[in-house]
Amino acid sequence: xxxxxxxxxFDHTAEEAAQFYTSVFPDGRIVQVQHxxxxxxxxxxxxxxxxxxxxxxxxxxxxxxxxxxxAEFAPNPSVSFFVHFDPADADAHxxxxxxxxxxxxxxxxxxxxxxxxxxxxxxxxxxxxGVSWQLMVGGPGGEPRPxxxxxxxxxxxAQGKAKEAIGFYTWLFAGDLGTVSLYPDGAGSSAGQVMYAxxxxxxxxxxxxxxxxxxxxFTPGVSLLVxxxxxxxxxxxxxxxxxxxxxxxCGWCVDRFGLSWQLVPDNLNELMTRPNAYATLMxxxxxxxxxxx
Numbered sequence: 579x580x581x582x583x584x585x586x587x588f589d590h591t592a593e594e595a596a597q598f599y600t601s602v603f604p605d606g607r608i609v610q611v612q613h614x615x616x617x618x619x620x621x622x623x624x625x626x627x628x629x630x631x632x633x634x635x636x637x638x639x640x641x642x643x644x645x646x647x648x649a650e651f652a653p654n655p656s657v658s659f660f661v662h663f664d665p666a667d668a669d670a671h672x673x674x675x676x677x678x679x680x681x682x683x684x685x686x687x688x689x690x691x692x693x694x695x696x697x698x699x700x701x702x703x704x705x706x707x708g709v710s711w712q713l714m715v716g717g718p719g720g721e722p723r724p725x726x727x728x729x730x731x732x733x734x735x736a737q738g739k740a741k742e743a744i745g746f747y748t749w750l751f752a753g754d755l756g757t758v759s760l761y762p763d764g765a766g767s768s769a770g771q772v773m774y775a776x777x778x779x780x781x782x783x784x785x786x787x788x789x790x791x792x793x794x795x796f797t798p799g800v801s802l803l804v805x806x807x808x809x810x811x812x813x814x815x816x817x818x819x820x821x822x823x824x825x826x827x828c829g830w831c832v833d834r835f836g837l838s839w840q841l842v843p844d845n846l847n848e849l850m851t852r853p854n855a856y857a858t859l860m861x862x863x864x865x866x867x868x869x870x871x
Contacts, residue, residue, distance in 0.1 A: 580641040581780040582751075583634075583803045584659075584728055585840060586709060587651045592644035595707045596635040602680040603637035610634045612847070615856045640726040643803060655688060655792075656736075657800035658702070658710035660727040660785060665716045671699050674713050681705045681713075696774075708799070721757055723776065728802075729785035732772075733792030736835050740772035740788045743835045750818050751779035761788075780804075801830065801838035808843065809867050815841050816864045826863035843867050 588595055593611065600606030611633050614626045626646070633644045638661075661677065663670040678691055684706030691701030691713070700714040717723040732740040748754060756776040761768040771788040778784070806812035819839050820831035829842050842865060849855055849870045858869050 579805065580782065581805050582782055583641050583643050583805070584657070585632075585643045585645055585801045585803045586653055586707075587647055587799045587801075588644050588707060589649045589652065590629075590646060591707060592633045592646035593630045595709075596633040596644050598707075599637050599642075600635050602677060605639055606635065606637045608633065608635050609641070610847075612850070618857060620860065638725040640724070651797050651799040653708045653710070653799040654794045654797065655702075655704065655710040656731045656733060656794050656796045658712050658729045658731065660723070660729055661711055661713045662717050662723050662725055662727065663699075663713070663715045664722075665698070670715050674699055674715060678703060678713055681711055723756075724783050727776070727783045727785055729787070730796075730837065731787055731789045731792070731794075732835065733789035734795035736795050737790060737792070738768075738771050738788055739835050740775065740786045743837075744772070744775055744777055744786055747779055747784075748777050750815065753777055753779040756783070766790075796832075796836040796838065798825075798830065798832075798838040801840050803840040803842060805844050806841055812841050812843060812865060812867075815839075820864070828859050828862055829865045831864075841865065 596608055600608060611630050614623065614629055614631045616628045619627055630646045633646065635642055663674045678701055681703045686704045687701065688704055688710065689702035694700050697714040697716050702710065702712045704710045712729065732738070732743065754777065756778065758775045759773045761771050761773045763769050768788060768790045772786060774785065774787050776783055776785045804815060806815060816831060819833045819841070820826055821834040822832040825832040829840050830838060831841065832838050843849070849867065850859070852870050855870055859865070862869065
């Protein structure tokens with residue numbers, strides 16, 4: 579089971595987006611759709627009654643989730659997704675080009691598709707839903723990496739904090755480091771900061787980098803949902819990750835670097851079938867399993 583699942587905030591388009599992604603990526607499938615209750619919603623959600631609330635989907639063997647909400651938040655390039663194509667595959671360039679073309683429909687190129695020092699074929703695209711994808715042939719330093727890998731860009735108020743964050747996350751989730759490249763001494767204020775690094779948390783690969791002169795930073799538009807093995811594990815992660823009290827809501831929290839997390843028990847789907855479960859969830863900050871009866 580994938581223990582950490584990226585959760586993307588959509589403005590009433592989560593199911594549409596999931597259908598799009600599962601149609602353009604290999605091995606795509608909708609796994610599960612959860613719905614808002616048909617009655618008893620708070621006033622600000624009344625218009626969502628009976629509609630999808632979360633959509634879980636797989637693309638290329640990687641689990642993701644979309645939350646169907648409003649325009650309060652949106653994804654931005656502070657969290658993007660590397661898509662690695664095997665350079666040993668004779669069709670790698672063609673398959674990348676095909677995916678690039680589909681993701682580009684209604685999207686915006688952040689870095690054009692071309693050859694770079696770090697990859698013979700790379701491009702960065704923000705798709706029609708605001709989700710950012712970095713498509714490349716090969717992996718960092720020639721090392722093999724998973725087909726899809728989230729990337730955290732520490733810009734704006736989080737600029738220069740990537741190294742500290744990587745150390746904290748790998749400690750908390752018993753992870754380990756992979757490739758680490760720092761900006762050289764001649765890189766001005768970025769010298770010594772993280773140009774690129776990757777690391778594993780709960781046996782899943784992530785990338786991180788510092789981003790000078792960027793105005794975007796982390797928001798709840800993309801959060802990381804962690805499936806926790808019971809209340810004790812959930813409590814431990816919550817104690818370490820939650821650093822913004824006003825952001826605590828129904829299992830969501832924000833850490834000291836601004837990254838949003840959702841800490842939920844493994845049996846959340848079963849809990850949500852119990853009487854008054856949705857109201858119970860909405861009334862909580864940290865999830866207390868015992869409150870569901």
